[in-house]
Amino acid sequence: MSILNVEQAINQALQEEMHRDSRVMVMGEGVAKSRAALLASFGPQRVRNTPLAEAVISGTAVGAAATGLRPVVDLLFAPFLTYAMDALVNSAGKLRYLSGGQHEFPLVTLSMTGAGWCVGAQHNHNLEAMFVHAPGLKVVMPSTPADFKGLIKTAIRDNNPVLVFTDLSLLHASGEVPDETEFLVPLGKAAVSREGTDVTLVSYAKTVNICLESAKQLEEFGISAEVIDLRSLKPLDEETVLRSVRKTGRLVIVQEASGLCGMAAEIAALAVTRAFEALRAPVVRLTGPDAPAAASWVLEQATVPTAGKIVQAVREMLPHAAPVVRQQIVQPA
Amino acid sequence: MLIRAYEERLALMQQNNGVPGTCTSVGQEACAVGVLGALDSRDRIITNHRSAAHLLARGADPGRLMAEVLGRVDGYCGGHSGSLHVSARELGVVLTSTIVGGGLSLAPGVALAQKMGQGEEGGVVVVFFGDGAACEGILHESLNLAVQWQLPLLFVCENNQWQAYVHRLETMADDAIYRWACGHGLDTQRIDGNDSDLVLEAARQAVGAIRADGRPRFLELLTYRQRGHLEPDDLAYVDQVERQRWLKRDPIALMQARLKAEGLLQDKELRTIEEQIHRQTDTAQAFAEASPWPDPQKLLQHVYAG
Ligand SMILES: Cc1ncc(C[n+]2csc(CCOP(=O)(O)OP(=O)(O)O)c2C)c(N)n1
Numbered sequence: 151m152s153i154l155n156v157e158q159a160i161n162q163a164l165q166e167e168m169h170r171d172s173r174v175m176v177m178g179e180g181v182a183k184s185r186a187a188l189l190a191s192f193g194p195q196r197v198r199n200t201p202l203a204e205a206v207i208s209g210t211a212v213g214a215a216a217t218g219l220r221p222v223v224d225l226l227f228a229p230f231l232t233y234a235m236d237a238l239v240n241s242a243g244k245l246r247y248l249s250g251g252q253h254e255f256p257l258v259t260l261s262m263t264g265a266g267w268c269v270g271a272q273h274n275h276n277l278e279a280m281f282v283h284a285p286g287l288k289v290v291m292p293s294t295p296a297d298f299k300g301l302i303k304t305a306i307r308d309n310n311p312v313l314v315f316t317d318l319s320l321l322h323a324s325g326e327v328p329d330e331t332e333f334l335v336p337l338g339k340a341a342v343s344r345e346g347t348d349v350t351l352v353s354y355a356k357t358v359n360i361c362l363e364s365a366k367q368l369e370e371f372g373i374s375a376e377v378i379d380l381r382s383l384k385p386l387d388e389e390t391v392l393r394s395v396r397k398t399g400r401l402v403i404v405q406e407a408s409g410l411c412g413m414a415a416e417i418a419a420l421a422v423t424r425a426f427e428a429l430r431a432p433v434v435r436l437t438g439p440d441a442p443a444a445a446s447w448v449l450e451q452a453t454v455p456t457a458g459k460i461v462q463a464v465r466e467m468l469p470h471a472a473p474v475v476r477q478q479i480v481q482p483a
Numbered sequence: 484m485l486i487r488a489y490e491e492r493l494a495l496m497q498q499n500n501g502v503p504g505t506c507t508s509v510g511q512e513a514c515a516v517g518v519l520g521a522l523d524s525r526d527r528i529i530t531n532h533r534s535a536a537h538l539l540a541r542g543a544d545p546g547r548l549m550a551e552v553l554g555r556v557d558g559y560c561g562g563h564s565g566s567l568h569v570s571a572r573e574l575g576v577v578l579t580s581t582i583v584g585g586g587l588s589l590a591p592g593v594a595l596a597q598k599m600g601q602g603e604e605g606g607v608v609v610v611f612f613g614d615g616a617a618c619e620g621i622l623h624e625s626l627n628l629a630v631q632w633q634l635p636l637l638f639v640c641e642n643n644q645w646q647a648y649v650h651r652l653e654t655m656a657d658d659a660i661y662r663w664a665c666g667h668g669l670d671t672q673r674i675d676g677n678d679s680d681l682v683l684e685a686a687r688q689a690v691g692a693i694r695a696d697g698r699p700r701f702l703e704l705l706t707y708r709q710r711g712h713l714e715p716d717d718l719a720y721v722d723q724v725e726r727q728r729w730l731k732r733d734p735i736a737l738m739q740a741r742l743k744a745e746g747l748l749q750d751k752e753l754r755t756i757e758e759q760i761h762r763q764t765d766t767a768q769a770f771a772e773a774s775p776w777p778d779p780q781k782l783l784q785h786v787y788a789g
C-alpha cells in the first residue's frame with residue numbers, strides 16, 4: 151500500500167498498463183507536459199501532445215483502437231467532450247454493432263469536471279449521463295484514489311470504449327492505493343462504502359464523501375445510513391443497490407449533475423420497479439438544478455449537494471428519529 | 484496601458500486574495516487596440532477566454548469587468564461568467580465562448596444576421612481566436628462558409644505562439660496560419676501584431692474592404708503571450724530565449740518609443756497618463772470588491788428566455 155492522491159493514482163495506472171502492454175498509448179493536448187513521467191518512460195511515440203482538435207483526437211483514438219492500438223485520450227475538461235462526441239458516440243459506440251461484431255474499440259477517455267473552481271459551465275459540466283445514454287460506451291466516475299487506479303487499469307484492458315470522469319476537487323484527495331500491478335477493480339461493481347440499516351444513500355464521485363459525512367451526522371439522530379458508491383455508471387451494479395434498498399427500505403440518491411434523465415432517475419426507477427415492496431418512503435433525489443454552472447462562487451456552491459441537505463432529507467423520511475441523548479449516570483451523594 | 488495595468492492588478496490580486504485565475508493578454512495589447520481602433524459602434528465582436536484586452540479596447544468599464552472576474556453582481560454578466568465568457572452586448576461584444584474554436588462556429592451566423600439586415604447598416608463582424616483555435620477543424624468550416632456565402636466577417640487570429648502549455652510549433656505542420664486560410668480563397672495578411680500602428684492600418688484596410696464588398700477577410704497577427712496561460716503560472720515550460728526576444732518587442736514599449744521619437748509624447752505626459760491609469764485601476768478594484776455577491780435565490784434566472 152502507498153498513500154497516493156488521485157492524480158498520482160491515475161498516472162500510476164497509466165504507467166503500469168503502458169509497461170504491461172506496448173499497444174497502450176496516451177495522447178491529448180499537453181499530455182507530454184502534464185504527464186511528463188510517462189513521456190520519460192515511454193517516449194514521444196507513445197505519449198503524444200496533440201493539436202487542439204478534440205474531434206480528430208477522439209476520431210484518431212477510435213480508428214487506432216479498431217486496428218490494434220489501445221489509446222488513452224486525455225480531453226482535459228468534460229465539456230470539451232462535445233467536440234469529441236461524434237467519434238465516440240457515432241463511431242466507437244455503434245460501429246461494432248453495425249458491422250455485425252467485426253470491430254472492437256479498446257479506448258479510454260479521461261476528463262475532469264465538477265464544482266469548486268469557479269470556472270463556469272464551459273469547464274464544469276457533469277455530463278456523464280449523456281454518455282451513459284449512448285449505447286456501446288461504458289462510463290466510470292470513481293471517488294477514491296484506489297478506485298481510480300483499479301478502474302482505469304481495468305478500463306484500459308477492456309475491449310470497449312470506457313469514459314472515465316474525474317471530479318476536479320478529488321485530484322488532490324489522498325488515500326491508500328495497493329501497489330500490486332495486478333490490482334484491478336471490476337467495471338460494473340459498486341462499493342458499499344459504509345454499512346447501515348435505516349436508509350441507503352447512493353452516490354458516485356465526490357458526493358460519496360458528502361454522503362459519508364452525512365452518515366456520520368445521522369448517527370447523532372440514531373439513524374444508521376448505508377452508503378453505496380456506484381463507481382461504474384455503466385455497466386451499473388443493480389444488485390448491490392437493490393440488496394441495500396431491500397434491507398433499509400429507504401433510498402436517497404445524491405449527485406452533483408442535474409437531475410433530469412440522470413443517474414439518480416435511473417437508480418430511482420430501479421428501486422421502484424424491482425424493490426417496490428421494500429420501500430417504506432418515497433425515493434428522494436438530491437441533484438443539481440437544470441441550469442449551467444455559474445462561475446460566481448456563491449451561485450456555484452448553491453447548486454452542490456451538501457451534508458446538511460442530505461441529513462435534512464433523511465430526517466424528513468424518519469421523522470421520529472430523535473437526537474441521541476447520552477445518559478449521564480448521576481451518582482447518589 | 485490601461486489594459487496592462489488592469490491585468491497586472493488582477494494578477495496581483497490573484498496572488499494575494501484568492502481571486503479566480505484569468506488568461507491575460509499581456510503582450511498582445513496591440514492586437515486588440517489596433518483592430519478595435521478600426522471598428523465603430525456598428526460593428527460586432529466575438530471573443531474568447533483571453534478577452535480583457537478586446538473588452539477594454541472596446542470601452543468596457545474596468546470596474547464592471549473586474550467585478551465579473553470576481554463573480555459579483557455588478558459584473559457584465561452578473562457574476563455568472565467569471566473571466567472566461569464575458570460578453571457585453573451593450574458594447575457590441577455579442578458572444579464569447581471559452582470553448583476553443585467556439586467563436587469560430589458562431590461567427591458565420593452573426594455575420595449572416597448582419598448581412599440579412601439584423602445589424603446596423605454597414606456593420607462588420609470580427610471574430611478573435613488563437614493559433615490553438617486555428618487547429619480545430621471548425622476554422623475551415625467557418626472560412627469555407629463565410630467565403631461561399633459572402634459574409635461580412637473579419638477573422639483575426641492572434642498567433643501568440645502558445646496553446647496553453649504547448650508551443651504552437653509542436654502541433655502545427657505549417658509555420659503560418661494565414662496560408663491555411665488562403666486555400667479558401669479570401670484575402671489574407673500576416674502582420675506584426677506587436678506594432679499597433681501596423682495592426683490598425685491592416686485592420687482599417689480589411690474592414691473597409693469588407694464594408695465595400697461584403698466579403699470576409701483574414702488577419703494573422705504575430706504576437707507573444709508574455710504571462711502564463713492562466714494566472715498564476717510559473718512559466719517553467721517556456722523557452723526563455725524566445726520569451727526574452729519577444730519581451731524586447733513589447734507592444735507598449737514600442738509604441739511609447741515611437742511616439743517619443745516623433746515628439747508626440749513627453750516623459751511628463753507619460754507620467755501623468757500612468758498616474759491616471761493607476762487611479763483608474765484603484766477605482767476599478769474598489770468598485771469590484773465592494774460589489775455584492777449574486778443572490779442564490781435567483782440561481783435559475785436566465786436559464787431560459789421568457
Ligand atoms: C475545445 C477546448 N479544448 C481545450 C480547451 C482548454 N484550453 C483553453 S485555452 C487553450 C489554449 C488555446 O490556445 P489559443 O487558441 O492559441 O489561444 P490562447 O490561449 O493562446 O489565446 C486550451 C487548450 C478549451 N477551452 N476548449
Ligand SMILES: [Mg+2]
Pocket residue numbers: 613614615641642643644645646647
Ligand atoms: Mg495561442
